[in-house]
Amino acid sequence: MSSPPETAKPDGLTTHEAISTSGYGLPVYILAVGLIIITAYFAYELFFRKSKGLAAGGPTFIIAGPSGSGKTSLFTLLRYGEKSTTLPSVEQNITTKFWLPNLLDTAKPFVLIDTPGHQKLRHGMFSALQIAQAARTIHGVLYVVDASAMSRPEQLREAAEYLYDILRITERVRGGTDVLVGANKSELFTAVPAKRLRTLLETELDKIRESRAKSVGKVSAGGDKHDSDDGDEDDGAVVGGSGWLGKRGEKGSFKLEDLETDVMVIDGSVDNGKIDPWIAWMEERAVN
Ligand SMILES: Nc1nc2c(ncn2[C@@H]2O[C@H](COP(=O)(O)OP(=O)(O)OP(=O)(O)O)[C@@H](O)[C@H]2O)c(=O)[nH]1
Ligand SMILES: [Mg+2]
Known part of the structure; x- marks a missing residue:
C-alpha cells in the first residue's frame, strides 16, 4: 500500500516539516519562562529588596x-x-x-x-x-x-x-x-x-x-x-x-x-x- 500523500499546511509546510519545526517549541518555552523569572527577580531586587530596610522608615x-x-x-x-x-x-x-x-x-x-x-x-x-x-x-x-x-x-x-x-x-x-x-x-x-x-x-x-x-x-x-x-x-x-x-x-x-x-x-x-x-x-x- 502506498503511503498517503503529505497534506499541505496553511503556512505552506508539509505535515512532516510542521512536526519537525514544532521541536523548537520546548526550548523556546523554557527560554521564555527563564526570561520571565529573570525579569521578575531583577524587578524584585530593584523595587522591593533595595527599599526593604527603608520601608521600616527608621x-x-x-x-x-x-x-x-x-x-x-x-x-x-x-x-x-x-x-x-x-x-x-x-x-x-x-x-x-x-x-x-x-x-x-x-x-x-x-x-x-x-x-x-x-x-x-x-x-x-x-x-x-x-x-x-x-x-x-x-x-x-x-x-x-x-x-x-x-x-x-x-x-x-x-x-x-x-x-x-x-x-x-x-x-x-x-x-x-x-x-x-x-x-x-x-x-x-x-x-x-x-x-x-x-x-x-x-x-x-x-x-x-x-x-x-x-x-x-x-x-x-x-x-x-x-x-x-x-x-x-x-x-x-x-x-x-x-x-x-x-x-x-x-x-x-x-x-x-x-x-x-x-x-x-x-x-x-x-x-x-x-x-x-x-x-x-x-x-x-x-x-x-
Ligand atoms: N588589613 C585590614 N584588612 C581589612 C580591614 N577591614 C577589612 N579588611 C579586609 O578587607 C577585605 C574586604 O573586606 P569586606 O568587608 O568584604 O569589603 P567590602 O567593602 O564589603 O567589599 P564589597 O562587598 O566587595 O564591596 C577582607 O579580607 C577584610 O578582612 C582592616 O581594617 N585592615
Ligand atoms: Mg561587602
Whole structure:
C-alpha cells in the first residue's frame, strides 16, 4: 500500500516539516519562562529588596565605598560586635536593629545598610540614599575606603568617582547629608593618613568635575558648560543636582568645605577594632 500523500499546511509546510519545526517549541518555552523569572527577580531586587530596610522608615545610616574597602566587615562589627570573614557582597545587608553603644536608651534602633561596592551593583546604594533623603530618615553616609590602596592612582580615582556621585546626591538636600570618609586599614604601613587623603580626594574630585563639565559641554553644543546644573545660578553658591559640584571656580579650586555636605575624613581600622571615632561621628549625627 502506498503511503498517503503529505497534506499541505496553511503556512505552506508539509505535515512532516510542521512536526519537525514544532521541536523548537520546548526550548523556546523554557527560554521564555527563564526570561520571565529573570525579569521578575531583577524587578524584585530593584523595587522591593533595595527599599526593604527603608520601608521600616527608621533613622538610617548607609555604608558605601569601593569594593574590598571593608564595608561588610564594618557592618558586622557594628551590628554584632565581632569580626567575621567576608566575601565580596552582591547584595545589601540591612539591619533594622542597630543600636549605637552610647545611645542604647534611644526609643528607636537605627537602620544600617551595607551596600556592595562593585561598580555594577551601586544603583541600589544610590536609590537607598535618595529614598532615605526624601523620607528625611538619613543621618549619614559612611564612605569606607581602603586607605592602603589610596596611593595607587587608579584606586584613588575610583574612590573619588564614586564619592563624586554620592556627593551629587547629598548636595540636593538643604544642608546636605553628612558624609564620613572612613580611611580604613589604617594599621597597614602603606595606609595614606586621613589629612593627606582629604587633599588627594579634593584634587581628584576637582579633575572629575572638570572632565564631566567638559563632556557635558560637548553634548550641549553651543551651550554653557554648566547647562546641566539644576541648582543655583552662577553666583558663587553651591550647586547640587546633576552637574557641577561645589563653588564655581577655576581648575584646582575644589574644596570639600565649600559643599553643603559636611565631609569628614577619619582614620580607622576595622581589623584592629579601632572605629571609636567613627562611632562618635555616628552618635553625633544620630541625635541631630
Ligand atoms: N588589613 C585590614 N584588612 C581589612 C580591614 N577591614 C577589612 N579588611 C579586609 O578587607 C577585605 C574586604 O573586606 P569586606 O568587608 O568584604 O569589603 P567590602 O567593602 O564589603 O567589599 P564589597 O562587598 O566587595 O564591596 C577582607 O579580607 C577584610 O578582612 C582592616 O581594617 N585592615
Ligand atoms: Mg561587602
